[in-house]
Amino acid sequence: MKYASVLLAALLTSAIVATASAASDQTQPEARDLQALTTMSTEFVIETTFLPQIMRVKYDDDKGPILADIGRLQPDVRNLFWLSYLHYVAPGSGLHHFFTTVAEGRKITEEAKKLLVAQGQSVSEDTFHEMTAMTEKSDPARNADAVLKALTAAGLTRQAEAFAAERDLAAQNADADFTALDAAFGEMTELRAAIRNYVERTPVLVEWAARARAEIDDEDRLSYLTGKLNKMEDAEIDRLPKALKQIYVVDYFNAEMLNGGVHQFFFNSSGRYAPDVAVALRELGLTRHADVIERGIDMFSKPYPTDTQKRRVLNFAGEWGPWDDALSALTYEVDDGEITPALITLAKRENLLPR
Numbered sequence: 001m002k003y004a005s006v007l008l009a010a011l012l013t014s015a016i017v018a019t020a021s022a023a024s025d026q027t028q029p030e031a032r033d034l035q036a037l038t039t040m041s042t043e044f045v046i047e048t049t050f051l052p053q054i055m056r057v058k059y060d061d062d063k064g065p066i067l068a069d070i071g072r073l074q075p076d077v078r079n080l081f082w083l084s085y086l087h088y089v090a091p092g093s094g095l096h097h098f099f100t101t102v103a104e105g106r107k108i109t110e111e112a113k114k115l116l117v118a119q120g121q122s123v124s125e126d127t128f129h130e131m132t133a134m135t136e137k138s139d140p141a142r143n144a145d146a147v148l149k150a151l152t153a154a155g156l157t158r159q160a161e162a163f164a165a166e167r168d169l170a171a172q173n174a175d176a177d178f179t180a181l182d183a184a185f186g187e188m189t190e191l192r193a194a195i196r197n198y199v200e201r202t203p204v205l206v207e208w209a210a211r212a213r214a215e216i217d218d219e220d221r222l223s224y225l226t227g228k229l230n231k232m233e234d235a236e237i238d239r240l241p242k243a244l245k246q247i248y249v250v251d252y253f254n255a256e257m258l259n260g261g262v263h264q265f266f267f268n269s270s271g272r273y274a275p276d277v278a279v280a281l282r283e284l285g286l287t288r289h290a291d292v293i294e295r296g297i298d299m300f301s302k303p304y305p306t307d308t309q310k311r312r313v314l315n316f317a318g319e320w321g322p323w324d325d326a327l328s329a330l331t332y333e334v335d336d337g338e339i340t341p342a343l344i345t346l347a348k349r350e351n352l353l354p355r
Helices: 002-038 042-059 064-071 075-089 097-118 124-137 139-154 159-171 179-185 188-200 201-216 219-228 234-238 242-267 269-283 287-298 307-315 322-329 339-349
Strands: none
Touching: 002 219, 042 064, 042 075, 042 188, 042 201, 064 075, 075 139, 075 188, 075 201, 097 139, 097 159, 139 159, 139 242, 139 322, 159 179, 159 307, 179 234, 188 201, 219 339, 234 242, 242 269, 242 307, 242 339, 269 287, 269 307
């Protein structure tokens, strides 16, 4: 009996440990997911930090000042900027567009001109000249030397060789077949990963990234969080902790409202969350905004149709009319810039604002 008791105790202990381990395994992924939501990626830090300068390099009429500023950066940071620039401006459809933008723009302009002439319309040559000038002003190929130098300095030999070869081929014939060279350079996702690796193995850039991370403003931090949430499926959203779901649904409403008004919010799939949005806004202290959403909900059939297709059939099937005007007019009562600060406050309070 003594040994039986010992065996039973051992079995019970084993079962308890196994249960605890299983529970731990179930909670750990949630913790990892939360960390991923609230820790800004290195790529995001780089892109957010450099975006204003990239826009100036693309669109400033006088690029001298911004190029001089970039030239004064520490060499590794300067290389990182040009790599980030390349990743931003090079389309996913192939690196060669980096070098053929102007030629492609001229083709489009000529085709537009022919189409307008065929339709009997007249457009001044000044208009077409302005279109061409705008394309030339933002031509990324003007910065090819700086980008190639950065690729080489970062040790991205394969990409540097393909980049140089594409530049030479484009100079000879912008209509050439770039398929093999595009493939040799690789996908932009590969470049993004290579940029991250360059930062992680370069002490100067590790320090730079830490400083840059600390300087990301609250709106960009919130944008990172909502960007992650927006990639989730509806079933995942429904399982989120309360604060995260509130951030998701209110930001979803805000984005739809700012893009196309309250009418668009209710018409699109976002409208399924209208009751959740009203509750969340009220708990955020945005009582007036919550009242507006509830008034919108009251304009629909009862019970409120959370199913998008059903909502459209019941309420949006006819021509635009006074009902649509009234729903759309609600936009003016909530478009006041108060929602984003409230979301930031919530994220900070719940320790969810990304770091």
